[in-house]
Amino acid sequence: MARAGLTGEVVVDLALEVVDRDGPDGLTLAAVAKLATVATPSLYKHVAGLPELRxxxxxxxxxxxxxxxxxxxxxxxxxxxxxxxxxxxxxxxxxxxxxxxxxxxxxxxxxxxxxxxxxxxxxxxxxxxxxxxxxxxxxxxxxxxxxxxxxxxxxxxxxxxxxxxxxxxxxxxxxxxxxxxxx
Amino acid sequence: MARAGLTGEVVVDLALEVVDRDGPDGLTLAAVAKLATVATPSLYKHVAGLPELRxxxxxxxxxxxxxxxxxxxxxxxxxxxxxxxxxxxxxxxxxxxxxxxxxxxxxxxxxxxxxxxxxxxxxxxxxxxxxxxxxxxxxxxxxxxxxxxxxxxxxxxxxxxxxxxxxxxxxxxxxxxxxxxxx
DNA sequence: ACTCCTTGGCTAAGCATGTTAGCTTTTTGG
DNA sequence: CCAAAAAGCTAACATGCTTAGCCAAGGAGT
Missing domain, CATH: 1.10.357.10 (Tetracycline Repressor, domain 2)
Structure with a gap:
């Protein structure tokens, strides 16, 4: 499987995209993962969890x-x-x-x-x-x-x-x- | 089983108690139900759901x-x-x-x-x-x-x-x- | 070029919560 | 005293966060 090329910065970029689209309450690891075409747990390689992402x-x-x-x-x-x-x-x-x-x-x-x-x-x-x-x-x-x-x-x-x-x-x-x- | 005597008002009272104790993010139907010594779904007899309770x-x-x-x-x-x-x-x-x-x-x-x-x-x-x-x-x-x-x-x-x-x-x-x- | 290790992805599984559906019991009104 | 409404329950499902452990991709050193 080709790598997605995520980094902490990119994850935050995508998170902002989600926030712009769905509002603050729509910011969920699942939504970010979907945008990154990645499984949710993969995000934990770049971010400690939802509170940290927030x-x-x-x-x-x-x-x-x-x-x-x-x-x-x-x-x-x-x-x-x-x-x-x-x-x-x-x-x-x-x-x-x-x-x-x-x-x-x-x-x-x-x-x-x-x-x-x-x-x-x-x-x-x-x-x-x-x-x-x-x-x-x-x-x-x-x-x-x-x-x-x-x-x-x-x-x-x-x-x-x-x-x-x-x-x-x-x-x-x-x-x-x-x-x-x-x- | 004796009834708990809940009403919409009482549920909000308990919700405020939860908020005072755990903060806004701690306000959850589960927490309110626990305080009322009632199963979570029972709250739906008095409140439409979490958004309404909020x-x-x-x-x-x-x-x-x-x-x-x-x-x-x-x-x-x-x-x-x-x-x-x-x-x-x-x-x-x-x-x-x-x-x-x-x-x-x-x-x-x-x-x-x-x-x-x-x-x-x-x-x-x-x-x-x-x-x-x-x-x-x-x-x-x-x-x-x-x-x-x-x-x-x-x-x-x-x-x-x-x-x-x-x-x-x-x-x-x-x-x-x-x-x-x-x- | 081969090996090895780090890195970044994956699946499986567990837990908490919200919500719906459908059943049972209590209360209340006629 | 009975019937119907109200208030509780359990079961079940969906979604989301998180941890654990596995596997492949990619680069470093020989």
């Missing part, structure tokens, strides 16, 4: 998101940079709602997850530093922005904003509130 | 939350009322982190869920109305507050705020940003 998918998504916001922010400081950060964050979720939903909500003690999270938070802190915010003021503002952006994206992807009012406008309003008092 | 749990949690914030807000209008709303929301999540995490993120087209969600949002709109906000301004502000509060609670419950800085202070800061410009 973690790896989460890390991948977080890194994609970090890449997107980093690109959006390069060369732009101050409030304009923060606005770009927030816009890029939401645009990633809009483009990949199921991937974003596949990110674990639970406390994962996995160091790879913590590292990926730190990378994203690092970008935000850099922008805040560029606005003259440091120390606990920066921490407070970073937490506010993270919470708001994550919450907005989650609710929007879940179809939580039912009213007719323009959601883009609401997001701009949120951005204004969160950048208040910054230069 | 929905019912979510509705119950949302209603508990609505009750909590309503009690906190009664008799308090203006910015003070909004502050109480936000404080009460976070305190519920702090008291029942696993229940809150058990609320479905996905678009559930269940009308009971939509109704429960409307009840909570209704409280928020009433408070904003008391602050003189109506129309699209109220919608924008309500979306901002919902997103921020939900995101903050989610991240905090997930252990997302690792830095040493006081999380209470960060939440007060977030509250200030979101009530800016209101009376």
């Amino acid at each position: 973690t790896l998918v989460g890390v991948r998504v977080m890194d994609e998101l970090t890449e997107r916001v980093t690109a959006a922010v390069l060369g732009h400081g101050g409030v304009a940079g923060l606005e770009r950060f927030m816009r890029a964050y939401r645009s990633y979720v809009a483009d990949h709602p199921r991937r974003y939903a596949a990110m674990p909500q639970r406390p994962s003690d996995d160091p790879r997850w913590a590292a990926a999270s730190d990378r994203l938070v690092g970008v935000l802190f850099a922008q805040l530093d560029g606005c003259g915010l440091t120390g606990s003021a920066a921490v407070d503002r970073a937490r506010a922005i993270r919470a708001a952006v994550h919450g907005f994206a989650t609710l929007e992807a879940a179809g939580g904003f039912q009213l007719a009012e323009d959601v883009d406008a609401s997001y701009r309003h949120l951005t204004e509130l969160l950048t208040a008092g910054l230069r | 929905t019912l749990v979510g509705v119950r949690v949302m209603d508990e939350l609505t009750e909590r914030v309503t009690a906190a807000v009664l008799g308090h209008g203006g910015v003070a009322g909004l502050e109480r709303f936000m404080r009460a929301y976070r305190s519920y999540v702090a008291d029942h982190p696993r229940r809150y995490a058990a609320m479905p993120q996905r678009p559930s087209d269940d009308p009971r869920w939509a109704a429960a969600s409307d009840r909570l949002v209704g409280v928020l709109f009433a408070q904003l109305d008391g602050c003189g906000l109506t129309g699209s301004a109220a919608v924008d502000r309500a979306r901002a507050i919902r997103a921020a509060v939900h995101g903050f609670a989610t991240l905090e419950a997930a252990g997302g705020f690792q830095l040493a800085e006081d999380v209470d202070a960060s939440y007060r800061h977030l509250t200030e940003l979101l009530t800016a410009g209101l009376r």
Whole structure:
């Protein structure tokens, strides 16, 4: 039997494909194996099991998101940079709602997850530093922005904003509130 | 065999007990049945299946939350009322982190869920109305507050705020940003 | 080119869960 | 007091995760 040429990376690639197609709950080893035209147990040569695969998918998504916001922010400081950060964050979720939903909500003690999270938070802190915010003021503002952006994206992807009012406008309003008092 | 005296309500009660003990992923028909000292299929006399049970749990949690914030807000209008709303929301999540995490993120087209969600949002709109906000301004502000509060609670419950800085202070800061410009 | 070892695939089997079907017993209403 | 509805049960099946152990493909060293 010719080999399938799987690696850990490829398995995560296929897992993302499954998530895009079937949603976070559709991510199952059986589905990934089918996509790889491989028997389910074969995946264990590349991944420790379903929980690990979920973690790896989460890390991948977080890194994609970090890449997107980093690109959006390069060369732009101050409030304009923060606005770009927030816009890029939401645009990633809009483009990949199921991937974003596949990110674990639970406390994962996995160091790879913590590292990926730190990378994203690092970008935000850099922008805040560029606005003259440091120390606990920066921490407070970073937490506010993270919470708001994550919450907005989650609710929007879940179809939580039912009213007719323009959601883009609401997001701009949120951005204004969160950048208040910054230069 | 003496009957167990189950009803739909009782099954949801037990499900909440399981969620508090084992987390959202631990919510399984088998676990609930064990707690009820009943065979798993017996639950189907009271609940259509696991997806329905999850929905019912979510509705119950949302209603508990609505009750909590309503009690906190009664008799308090203006910015003070909004502050109480936000404080009460976070305190519920702090008291029942696993229940809150058990609320479905996905678009559930269940009308009971939509109704429960409307009840909570209704409280928020009433408070904003008391602050003189109506129309699209109220919608924008309500979306901002919902997103921020939900995101903050989610991240905090997930252990997302690792830095040493006081999380209470960060939440007060977030509250200030979101009530800016209101009376 | 041959051998050997690592690697990546396989099948078989076990366990947990959700779900359906169909039976029995308890309760309740007339 | 009886009949019907309601609430429990066991049996059986499907799907999914996981472990164990086997076998072939492919490369490294001689």
